[in-house]
Amino acid sequence: MQAGKIAAPRQMRSVEFRKEREATWQALEELIATADKHGLRTLGAEQLARLPHLYRATLSSLSVARSISLDRALIDYLENLVGRAYFVVYGTRQHLRRQLSEFFLWRLPSTIRAAKWHILVSAVVTLAAAIAAFQLTWADMDYYYAFAGDMAQGRTPAASTAELREGLYHIESGSGGLATFAASLFSHNARIGILAFATGFVAGLPTLFLLFYNGLVLGAFAALFHARGLGVDLWAWMLPHGVTELTAVVLCGAAGFQLAHGLVFPGARTRMDSLREHGRSAAVIVIGSVCMLFVAGMIEGVFRQTVTSVPIRFTVAGATAAWWIAYFGFVGRSRDRKNAEDREVARHGPPRRGSVGELAPQMSGAMEVAR
Amino acid sequence: MKPASLAALHSTDDAKLVREIVTPEGIPLRFTLARAGDRAAAFALDTLLQVIVLVVISWGLSLAAGGGGSWLTAVIVVLAFLLVNFYFAFFEVRWQGATPGKRRIGIRVIDARGGQLETSAVLARNLIRELEVWTPLRFLLASSVVWPEAPGWARLCAGGWAFAFLFMPVFNKDRLRVGDMIAGTRVVMQPKVVLVPDLAEEAAAAPIYAPAGGKPAAAYVFSDAQLGIYGIYELQVLERVLRTNPGDASHAEAVRTVSEKVRQKIRYDAKVVDDERFLREFYAAQRAHLEQKMLFGQRREDKFSK
Numbered sequence: 001m002q003a004g005k006i007a008a009p010r011q012m013r014s015v016e017f018r019k020e021r022e023a024t025w026q027a028l029e030e031l032i033a034t035a036d037k038h039g040l041r042t043l044g045a046e047q048l049a050r051l052p053h054l055y056r057a058t059l060s061s062l063s064v065a066r067s068i069s070l071d072r073a074l075i076d077y078l079e080n081l082v083g084r085a086y087f088v089v090y091g092t093r094q095h096l097r098r099q100l101s102e103f104f105l106w107r108l109p110s111t112i113r114a115a116k117w118h119i120l121v122s123a124v125v126t127l128a129a130a131i132a133a134f135q136l137t138w139a140d141m142d143y144y145y146a147f148a149g150d151m152a153q154g155r156t157p158a159a160s161t162a163e164l165r166e167g168l169y170h171i172e173s174g175s176g177g178l179a180t181f182a183a184s185l186f187s188h189n190a191r192i193g194i195l196a197f198a199t200g201f202v203a204g205l206p207t208l209f210l211l212f213y214n215g216l217v218l219g220a221f222a223a224l225f226h227a228r229g230l231g232v233d234l235w236a237w238m239l240p241h242g243v244t245e246l247t248a249v250v251l252c253g254a255a256g257f258q259l260a261h262g263l264v265f266p267g268a269r270t271r272m273d274s275l276r277e278h279g280r281s282a283a284v285i286v287i288g289s290v291c292m293l294f295v296a297g298m299i300e301g302v303f304r305q306t307v308t309s310v311p312i313r314f315t316v317a318g319a320t321a322a323w324w325i326a327y328f329g330f331v332g333r334s335r336d337r338k339n340a341e342d343r344e345v346a347r348h349g350p351p352r353r354g355s356v357g358e359l360a361p362q363m364s365g366a367m368e369v370a371r
Numbered sequence: 372m373k374p375a376s377l378a379a380l381h382s383t384d385d386a387k388l389v390r391e392i393v394t395p396e397g398i399p400l401r402f403t404l405a406r407a408g409d410r411a412a413a414f415a416l417d418t419l420l421q422v423i424v425l426v427v428i429s430w431g432l433s434l435a436a437g438g439g440g441s442w443l444t445a446v447i448v449v450l451a452f453l454l455v456n457f458y459f460a461f462f463e464v465r466w467q468g469a470t471p472g473k474r475r476i477g478i479r480v481i482d483a484r485g486g487q488l489e490t491s492a493v494l495a496r497n498l499i500r501e502l503e504v505w506t507p508l509r510f511l512l513a514s515s516v517v518w519p520e521a522p523g524w525a526r527l528c529a530g531g532w533a534f535a536f537l538f539m540p541v542f543n544k545d546r547l548r549v550g551d552m553i554a555g556t557r558v559v560m561q562p563k564v565v566l567v568p569d570l571a572e573e574a575a576a577a578p579i580y581a582p583a584g585g586k587p588a589a590a591y592v593f594s595d596a597q598l599g600i601y602g603i604y605e606l607q608v609l610e611r612v613l614r615t616n617p618g619d620a621s622h623a624e625a626v627r628t629v630s631e632k633v634r635q636k637i638r639y640d641a642k643v644v645d646d647e648r649f650l651r652e653f654y655a656a657q658r659a660h661l662e663q664k665m666l667f668g669q670r671r672e673d674k675f676s677k
Contacts, residue, residue, distance in 0.1 A: 013666070
């Protein structure tokens with residue numbers, strides 16, 4: 001038997017504490033497990049109402065446990081449980097349909113308006129390359145091979161004017177082939193577009209190259225057909241899908257430049273913060289462009305191969321141009337203005353503190369949903 | 372006893388990989404960044420699933436359409452594109468940062484600042500995969516199609532490119548791949564932890580590991596002086612030893628070693644029949660002692676602190 005005082009009694013506060021609160025934690029754990037497995041929507045109204053309360057109670061348990069308990073396993077358990085619950089409570093609970101409508105009715109056009117300078121740079125690069133290639137090819141047709149290479153499917157200076165003309169008014173028989181054609185056009189173009197965005201991470205140089213190359217092909221192509229007096233026919237053939245497709249490519253380039261901008265010129269922010277902001281808005285633009293390329297692929301693969309009337313082709317081209325200008329120029333403007341006003345109020349109102357201020361409205365939103 | 376001997380038994384979490392975010396309620400939560408191996412495994416699982424889904428869809432469609440037709444090819448081409456480019460984004464949006472592979476491995480994507488994981492962030496981090504994975508891969512595996520007369524240096528460049536992006540997470544302290552940098556996200560471990568019984572309570576209850584056939588050992592009693600030697604760190608190392616592989620031979624071995632060292636250190640001279648029981652009782656007494664001190668504001672972090 002050891003000498004000295006006998007140690008403290010066995011029944012510790014931390015053991016008592018655990019006994020009192022354990023039921024709450026288990027209730028939360030069950031809710032989280034259901035939400036993880038079957039989605040938040042499978043929780044009933046009553047369960048959903050309990051979620052924030054259980055979460056807060058468990059959060060406070062964690063806080064207490066950290067100060068009174070030395071049971072590592074218990075603290076680890078609570079930390080893990082609160083961490084999992086945190087994402088369920090603060091996660092997005094908008095319906096997919098609402099997310100989509102918000103994206104297309106505000107986020108996308110608004111982001112594109114905000115990126116106007118990057119879009120301008122991207123458009124100028126494409127246009128400059130096209131004009132340069134047009135001039136050079138116009139003067140000497142041999143340049144055509146250098147710019148457009150062998151990707152023009154037989155449409156080269158070696159072909160006769162009649163053959164070139166035939167290519168512009170060719171009608172595909174049978175509808176099945178067209179669908180495949182449209183689908184592969186879309187997936188090819190969309191991949192190039194995503195790549196133009198992603199290579200923005202390498203300071204935007206490959207993005208620049210992709211845009212420039214795209215412009216060169218366009219310019220050389222135009223020069224060839226204009227030289228043969230097929231200018232009007234060429235544009236009638238190209239613009240119905242080209243308006244949408246070229247805009248999408250320019251937008252992807254702009255997204256790449258935006259990324260490069262965030263990386264190379266972070267300004268007053270840290271490079272990581274700057275990248276994070278530019279990267280997210282660039283991603284929005286790319287998703288918009290992918291949708292546009294899908295539309296362009298449909299027009300190119302199906303409409304162009306079945307309709308040969310020049311006036312109809314130009315009408316469609318004009319209509320798509322008008323549509324994109326209206327969409328990107330005006331949709332969601334009222335919400336932009338409202339947000340700007342809110343920011344103004346916030347600047348002159350009480351100062352908001354970091355993430356706490358940003359997240360608090362979401363929490364109350366979650367509580368409202370729960371009610 | 373050498374200072375490091377107990378710590379050597381402690382299978383340490385890498386403290387460098389722990390990140391903290393503060394909830395809106397003002398309570399810090401700690402997350403451990405996912406290891407490269409876990410992320411690679413999750414990615415492999417997800418890729419496998421993508422391939423399986425694609426094969427099943429194309430097979431089902433071709434059966435349904437009676438063996439062909441190019442509308443079918445068109446649908447498959449578009450589906451393949453969507454699957455490759457939006458599989459990850461779809462699940463990470465729907466499942467709050469997890470994909471089937473990530474969930475299986477027990478990791479998830481979170482916002483680096485602890486806010487809501489935005490859809491735009493998920494899209495940004497996944498669109499970059501085209502640059503990180505698919506383009507270099509396509510070039511390496513199918514260079515005969517993409518660029519038939521690719522010279523050796525071009526292949527070397529592609530290899531270097533793929534290598535640089537693939538191993539990016541290993542070269543920075545936050546384990547970020549390019550997509551995470553662009554989107555401002557982190558990938559953290561989030562395995563499911565179950566609530567295990569309290570060791571201190573078990574020790575107070577009937578002995579679980581009573582020596583076979585023998586009489587139940589007498590309760591061990593410790594003096595304040597004996598309980599004043601170790602700190603919180605040693606207590607939690609002991610907890611880990613007691614919880615690791617119970618009933619195993621390696622467990623018994625570890626318990627015997629630790630029990631011997633503890634008795635030496637605290638000069639516990641009485642006879643000990645059952646090391647497991649002794650350590651459990653010591654754990655309970657030591658924890659009660661340290662928690663008691665903590666209530667009065669004295670946190671003894673380890674045996675070196677005063």
